[in-house]
Amino acid sequence: MAQVINDANFQEVISGEQPVMVDFWATWCGPCRMISPIVDEISTEYESKVVVAKCNVDECSEAPMKYGIRNIPTLLFFKGGELVDRSVGAVSKKDIVAKLEKLF
DSSP states (O other), X not given: OOEEOOTTTHHHHHTSSSOEEEEEEOTTOXXXXXXXXXXXXXXXXXXXXXXXXXXXXXXXXXXXXXXXXXXXSEEEEEETTEEEEEEESSOOHHHHHHHHHTTO
C-alpha cells in the first residue's frame, strides 16, 4: 500500500535512498480514482525498490505549490531528493512503469 504523506513529512520521504514516486490526488477527482488501483499495484510490486507515496492536494498545500501541481492526478518521480520526471493525467500502468524503470 502506498505511504500517505503531507507537507510535514514530504521532504523527508523524497530524500530517502530509494527512488520515490508521489501521486498527487483528491477524493473528488475521477481520473485520480482511475489510477489509484494502478498506484497501489505498483507500490506492492516495487515495494523493495521504490517508495510509493500519495499526497492529497486538499490536505497539503506547500508541496503541490512548490512543484507546480496544477492538474491532478500528477505523478512526480524523485531520485536522491531531486525531481527527475513527472506524469500528468490518467496514464497507463505501462507508462508509469517505464518512468520508474528509468530511476534504477
